[in-house]
Amino acid sequence: MADDVEFGEYPLHQCVFKDDYRRLSQLIRTHDVSQKDIHGNTPLHLAVMLGRNECIQLLLVHGAPVKVKNLQGWTPLAEAISYGDRQTILSLLRKLKKQSRDVLEDRRPALIRALKNIDDFYLELKWDFHSWVPLVSRILPSDVCKIHKRGPCIRLDTTLVDFNDMHWERGDITFVFNGDAPPKQSLTVLDNKQKVFQRIRYQESEMELEDEVDILMCSDIMAAQMSTKNITFSRAQSGWLFREDKTEMVGNFKADFYAVNNMTLESRKRREHLSSEDIQKNKAIIENISKGGWDNCEFDRRQSLPPPPVPNVSWEDYISFNPGNPPTLGRTPIAKENSKGFRATIAMSEDFPMTVEVLLDVLEVVAPFKQFQKLREFMTSKLPSGFPVKIEIPVFPTVSAKVTFTFFEWRNDLEDYLFKLPDDYHEDPNRFPDL
Incomplete structure (x- = not known):
């Protein structure tokens, strides 16, 4: 005392x-x-x-x-x-x-239990990016992701592999998550063309950490968050002469369209640790990244x-x-702040057989990203009634992202082979160097 x-x-x-x-x-x-x-x-x-x-x-x-x-x-x-x-x-x-x-490991048992309690299903979602800038629009990707879920296992199939030389590399890639496996072996990525697989690394090497420190020390210090406090929804309108609430089919699901208002991206940047030479180098690095x-x-x-x-x-x-x-x-801060408002659209369907809460449980198992709790709170408390079968939201000033849930069905006949490594695949720990 x-x-x-x-x-x-x-x-x-x-x-x-x-x-x-x-x-x-x-x-x-x-x-x-x-x-x-x-x-x-x-x-x-x-x-x-x-x-x-x-x-x-x-x-x-x-x-x-x-x-x-x-x-x-x-x-x-x-x-x-x-x-x-x-x-x-x-x-x-x-x-x-x-x-x-440690946080993920503490959450893991509860997440796996939640996954087991969800009925098995098959889901298709289409996502694509587009821009009003012609050159940018040509290099932006689109894809249809196929998701199978059975018990504690999830399989995700995609065709996007990598981005190099201003174009997206297409392929045949599968992610398999097995909730019953040890953490270091629970997530695997397969290249179905080359017939190889790679375990997603659980921990970075000291060399990778040192490399990350180098990048941090020569880059701007960034902090950004999407403010959702003042978000409101209003029914989107259609028609030229006679305006009415917009309702359309999205895949097999009838959906009501809404405009998302008062969405703000707040960003802050600091660079008091950078020399003028660093800043010039950073400009060249950004150009290099855009090419490879x-x-x-x-x-x-x-x-x-x-x-x-x-x-x-x-x-x-x-x-x-x-x-x-x-x-x-x-060190005396050299800081810059920016706040930019965005408009987005969302389509909500009462016909979609899955709830938002169930989808978030599935996503959290395989994608425990930083702001998940805020996303969960937003998705469960602020959205209009129904399931968001289509979401279109800006990610950069000139680029928008669109996600569409095109197909869903509950399944009780998913085969074992979907969630297992094929016998003729061999391990290549360096196939996906960024994973």
């Missing part, structure tokens, strides 16, 4: 701020390492911004979250990139990967930056600033 009185409401934060490693090591066993202060910073945020290397390592050992954002929208990893210490960036990146795997992906880009091993000046800010000064607007503790 005496420690709490001495160090106030945020004892771990104050230990970090005063670089009191000894006291931090005592208090960390009985206090919440994920606690946020009035600016939304965790102790790890502060340790990174102030360059407290011993505190950083102690907090990471005790499970300090790396993914959490402060009120300005930045994670400890983003602040580490700004500070520019290579070993700190590597330590946080390694911990972030591990924490993400990362494989044609070369990154030298980046050295740590000189640390920023020690801030002339006391703990009392820091905690007295207005919430969300703290004084600068690390």
Whole structure:
């Protein structure tokens, strides 16, 4: 109790701020390492911004979250990139990967149970991208994905393989997920033309982590999110003279069309860690990526930056600033913010036999992406009644994505071979180097 009185409401934060490693090591066993202060910073945020290397390592050992954002929208990893210490960036990146795997493993039993409780089915969905820019439109892909689900197993067939030299490589690719298999063997990708398969890697190598650190250190620090707080839906209209609510068939399903209003993409970018030479190189890299992906880009091993000046800010000064607007503790930010509104359309059908909640359970098993919980909340609480059989939404200012559920049926006759590796396929761990 005496420690709490001495160090106030945020004892771990104050230990970090005063670089009191000894006291931090005592208090960390009985206090919440994920606690946020009035600016939304965790102790790890502060340790990174102030360059407290011993505190950083102690907090990471005790499970300090790396993914959490402060009120300005930045994670400890983003602040580490700004500070520019290579070993700190590597330590946080390694911990972030591990924490993400741990979360998935904790969720895995519940997800597999949910998958087993869903009746077996076959689903076809078409997705394509299009643009009003002719050259861009010519290189954008389209595909029909076929999804089989039986018990804890899912099979997804697609024809898109890779993007090279300004065109999409077509092929015959299958992803097979087996919920009964050990995690490292649960997801496999098959090239049905070459008759090879590759296990999806469960963990990055140290070389891959080092490469990722190089990319982070020479790139803009980005934070973007789609704001859904103010989204509303209004019935789309059809007809020239006599306007009426738009209702059409989407595949075999009668659907009501809606306009999605007040959808906003909020993005922030920082580059205080970049030199003018870095910025020029980045322009060339982006052009290179558009022609052939990362494989044609070369990154030298980046050295740590000189640390920023020690801030002339006391703990009392820091905690007295207005919430969300703290004084600068690390490198002075060079930031740019942008907010852009988008219009989207969605078609809802009462005839579709699957519910949104069931679809989300299936997707979460095979695609536990970052903002899944927000997507789940949006899809279950804000959508109009029915199932979204067609969704068209902008992904870039000149590019829109469209997903259409064209066919669905419950099945109880799916064969074993659909979810097993064929006997005549052999393993090629390097067939898909990006997986």
